[in-house]
Amino acid sequence: MKIKDSQDLKLLNTFGLSVVAKNLIPIYSENDIFEALVAGFSPIKILGGGSNILLTKDVNGYLLHCQIKGIQIIDEDENQVLIEVGAGEFWHNLVLWSISQNLGGLENLSLIPGSVGAAPMQNIGAYGVEQKESFHSLTAILLTKGIRKTFYNEDCRFGYRESIFKNECKDQYFITRVRYLLNKKNHKLNISYGAIQDILSSNNITNPSIKDVSNAIIEIRSSKLPNPNVIGNAGSFFKNPVIDLSSFTELQKIYPNMPYYENGDGRIKIPAGWLIEQAGFKGRNDGKIGVHKDQALVLVNFGQGHGKDIYALALEIKDVVLDKFKIDIHPEVNIW
Ligand code: FAD
Ligand code: NAP
Numbered sequence: 001m002k003i004k005d006s007q008d009l010k011l012l013n014t015f016g017l018s019v020v021a022k023n024l025i026p027i028y029s030e031n032d033i034f035e036a037l038v039a040g041f042s043p044i045k046i047l048g049g050g051s052n053i054l055l056t057k058d059v060n061g062y063l064l065h066c067q068i069k070g071i072q073i074i075d076e077d078e079n080q081v082l083i084e085v086g087a088g089e090f091w092h093n094l095v096l097w098s099i100s101q102n103l104g105g106l107e108n109l110s111l112i113p114g115s116v117g118a119a120p121m122q123n124i125g126a127y128g129v130e131q132k133e134s135f136h137s138l139t140a141i142l143l144t145k146g147i148r149k150t151f152y153n154e155d156c157r158f159g160y161r162e163s164i165f166k167n168e169c170k171d172q173y174f175i176t177r178v179r180y181l182l183n184k185k186n187h188k189l190n191i192s193y194g195a196i197q198d199i200l201s202s203n204n205i206t207n208p209s210i211k212d213v214s215n216a217i218i219e220i221r222s223s224k225l226p227n228p229n230v231i232g233n234a235g236s237f238f239k240n241p242v243i244d245l246s247s248f249t250e251l252q253k254i255y256p257n258m259p260y261y262e263n264g265d266g267r268i269k270i271p272a273g274w275l276i277e278q279a280g281f282k283g284r285n286d287g288k289i290g291v292h293k294d295q296a297l298v299l300v301n302f303g304q305g306h307g308k309d310i311y312a313l314a315l316e317i318k319d320v321v322l323d324k325f326k327i328d329i330h331p332e333v334n335i336w
Pocket of ligand 2: 125126127128192193194224225234235236237240261269271272332
């Protein structure tokens with residue numbers, strides 16, 4: 001185990017924010033974690049790919065940077081394959097691996113940045129699919145006691161961009177390995193969302209494969225989303241609010257063009273990006289930080305910004321949206 005003193009985290013978070021980690025420790029195995037715990041390191045924070053955090057100040061204490069690698073098949077039958085993946089693998093590399101093996105389940109989650117260990121944290125989702133649909137179980141280490149625990153799907157309390165690890169168990173566990181159950185046969189593709197079908201049709205694909213769907217999603221994402229290597233961001237800053245039907249009906253009388261989606265439980269999901277745009281924030285910036293000009297849900301750092309200013313902007317957006325629509329929006333990004 002090697003401790004790196006006073007490390008600038010600029011290259012380790014996709015907002016590209018420059019803050020100092022007092023002690024940064026790369027973690028290659030469970031043993032490295034046990035060593036840190038035996039040494040009494042505290043407080044501990046865990047860093048994956050840094051694509052879902054907003055750094056508002058220096059990180060004191062010990063920052064464990066997950067680098068646990070490996071993808072292996074641990075069980076299979078004629079229909080399915082159970083794989084185990086090191087938490088430090090890049091999520092998109094796992095998706096590409098699954099596609100190279102012609103295994104279905106993760107294709108709609110193509111090109112999501114970050115690590116495998118963070119995927120269950122907020123139950124990553126895109127294009128109508130969430131990781132919980134293929135998730136089998138994970139291994140995590142309880143940091144206060146140094147004991148290993150297995151969490152099965154139902155233990156994780158997965159919800160819309162939520163899990164037990166963002167709530168009751170926040171900052172308590174280091175996720176080391178995640179297991180997914182992928183389909184060899186009879187895999188049902190989900191191509192109903194957004195422009196997937198249009199892209200497939202424009203490429204004359206009538207009977208798409210898993211790879212075709214992944215390629216279509218990569219094409220859509222590359223054209224729509226700001227690339228963090230070009231402009232610092234952490235994807236969607238806020239979660240889409242879900243409101244009850246009576247509030248929705250009242251709001252729709254005032255905003256008849258408001259986009260909405262039925263949530264499947266009688267409630268209605270409103271795209272937070274639309275609310276932020278209507279509140280007048282789309283494209284607003286001070287030259288250092290701001291709201292993306294095309295995607296109002298994405299807050300950006302143009303290079304020289306500070307996390308505390310992005311956070312102040314997020315709070316202002318939240319207040320204005322609450323005032324205008326009586327809808328309280330909540331960050332998806334973890335504020336440090
Ligand atoms: P980090 O940002 O490093 O950490 C996030 C949180 O997880 C922190 O609280 C951290 O402490 C914790 N954590 C990380 N690793 C571990 C571990 N091994 N054990 C315990 N806790 C851990 N998200 C979506 O859901 N869908 C999308 O489509 C999507 N698109 C995105 C597009 C862009 C351009 C960007 C920048 C982000 C996007 N995101 C999306 C958000 C982000 O990519 C995901 O949330 C991703 O899972 C974060 O992974 P990470 O390794 O970067 O996590
Ligand atoms: P989009 O397709 O323009 O849609 C805007 C919003 O409307 C999305 O947030 C989405 O909700 C919702 N939506 C669209 N079609 C829907 C449908 N058929 N059923 C239910 N909800 C629908 O969104 P986008 O910004 O280009 O993103 C595309 C996908 O990638 C979305 O799933 C989005 O969540 C995901 N994504 C996530 C992040 C992140 O950081 N979390 C960043 C970029 C993209 P949902 O978000 O609930 O899907």
